[in-house]
Amino acid sequence: MKILFLMKPLAYVKPDKDTSVLLMQACQRLGHDIYFLPQGATSITPEGIVFDVVLIACTGDKESPFDVRQRERLHENDVAAIFIRTDPPFDDVYLHDMWVLDRLSDRVRCINSPAGIRTVNEKLWLTQFRHLIPKTWVTTSRDMLESVLAEQGQLILKPTNGFGGQSIFLLSQEDVNKHVILDTMFAKATAYVVAQEVLADAANGDKRILLCDGEPIGAVLRVHPAHDHRNNLDVGGQALATEITVIDQAIIAELKPALLSLGLRFVGIDVIGDYLIEVNVTSPTCLQELNALDGYAHEDDLVNRFLV
Structure with missing residues (x-):
C-alpha cells in the first residue's frame, strides 16, 4: 500500500524524538511504500484529488534518517492512507490542506480526520468540559486578563495556536516583566490569549x-x-x-x-x-x-x- 505522511519538511525531523519517524518505520516494516507529502501539495482536479509527493525510505541512521527517492504525482485511487502529522500553527495553508483532504473518498483513511482536526483547537476545544479543566479564561481583552491576574496572583498564559511549549508564560502580578509579556501576548489586537490558573x-x-x-x-x-x-x-x-x-x-x-x-x-x-x-x-x-x-x-x- 502507498502511505502518505503530511508533515513538516524532512530536514526538520528529529529521528530520535519524532513520533512520525516511528510510524513511518512501522509502515515500512509492514511492506508499505511511504511518501512525504509537503503542505500545499494536494490538488483538486476534475479527475479527483492528486498529491505531489516524494517516495522515501527510513534508513535507521540518526544523521541521515531518510533515503529520498523520486518525486511522484499520485491520484487518490493509488493511496491507502494519509497520516496527518503537521505541527501547528493552524494557518491558512494548514486550513486549506484540511479542506482539500475533506474531498477524499472514504476509501482513503486519514489519521486523523481533516474535519476533526479543524474542529479541535488544542487549547480551546476542551473548554466545553469545564468540570475537567482548571479555571480558564480565553480573551482578546488585556484589561480582563490584568483584572484576573490581580485576583489570582499568577497565571499560565498561552497562545491558542502554539506547540512544544512555545510562548507559554508563568506570569505573576509582581513580575517586573509583566507588561512586556502582556505586550507580547496581545501584540495583535484580535489575538486570543488562554489563561489558566496555576496548579500546585x-x-x-x-x-x-x-x-x-x-x-x-x-x-x-x-x-x-x-x-x-x-x-x-x-x-x-x-x-x-x-x-x-x-x-x-x-x-x-x-x-x-x-x-x-x-x-x-x-x-x-x-x-x-x-x-x-x-x-x-x-x-x-x-x-x-x-x-x-x-x-x-x-x-x-x-x-x-x-x-x-
Missing part, C-alpha cells in the same frame, strides 16, 4: 497520555528542568514512567465519544494532577519516550490498527 501539581510535571481509538496505550510523565517552568520535552523536560490513574481513566471515558465522533483516532491528552490541560490532535508526540520506558514498539500495533 504542575511542580510534579504533566502527564501525556496517548490514545488510540479513545483507549489509552500508555502515559509519560514530563518533568520540567530546573531552569524552566515548562514540562515540554522540546524545552528540556525529562520523560519519566508513570501510571494511568482512576481519574485519568474517567477523563478519557468522557472524551472518548466526542473524539471518535470526530474521527480523531490518534490523540495525546495532557493532564496535571486531576485536571485536563490540553487535547492534542494534530501531531501527538511522546511515542518514542513511551517505547523507551515500556521496552515495547507500540507503533507496530498502532499502524496495524489504523490500516486494517
Whole structure:
C-alpha cells in the first residue's frame, strides 16, 4: 500500500524524538511504500484529488534518517492512507490542506480526520468540559486578563495556536516583566490569549497520555528542568514512567465519544494532577519516550490498527 505522511519538511525531523519517524518505520516494516507529502501539495482536479509527493525510505541512521527517492504525482485511487502529522500553527495553508483532504473518498483513511482536526483547537476545544479543566479564561481583552491576574496572583498564559511549549508564560502580578509579556501576548489586537490558573501539581510535571481509538496505550510523565517552568520535552523536560490513574481513566471515558465522533483516532491528552490541560490532535508526540520506558514498539500495533 502507498502511505502518505503530511508533515513538516524532512530536514526538520528529529529521528530520535519524532513520533512520525516511528510510524513511518512501522509502515515500512509492514511492506508499505511511504511518501512525504509537503503542505500545499494536494490538488483538486476534475479527475479527483492528486498529491505531489516524494517516495522515501527510513534508513535507521540518526544523521541521515531518510533515503529520498523520486518525486511522484499520485491520484487518490493509488493511496491507502494519509497520516496527518503537521505541527501547528493552524494557518491558512494548514486550513486549506484540511479542506482539500475533506474531498477524499472514504476509501482513503486519514489519521486523523481533516474535519476533526479543524474542529479541535488544542487549547480551546476542551473548554466545553469545564468540570475537567482548571479555571480558564480565553480573551482578546488585556484589561480582563490584568483584572484576573490581580485576583489570582499568577497565571499560565498561552497562545491558542502554539506547540512544544512555545510562548507559554508563568506570569505573576509582581513580575517586573509583566507588561512586556502582556505586550507580547496581545501584540495583535484580535489575538486570543488562554489563561489558566496555576496548579500546585504542575511542580510534579504533566502527564501525556496517548490514545488510540479513545483507549489509552500508555502515559509519560514530563518533568520540567530546573531552569524552566515548562514540562515540554522540546524545552528540556525529562520523560519519566508513570501510571494511568482512576481519574485519568474517567477523563478519557468522557472524551472518548466526542473524539471518535470526530474521527480523531490518534490523540495525546495532557493532564496535571486531576485536571485536563490540553487535547492534542494534530501531531501527538511522546511515542518514542513511551517505547523507551515500556521496552515495547507500540507503533507496530498502532499502524496495524489504523490500516486494517
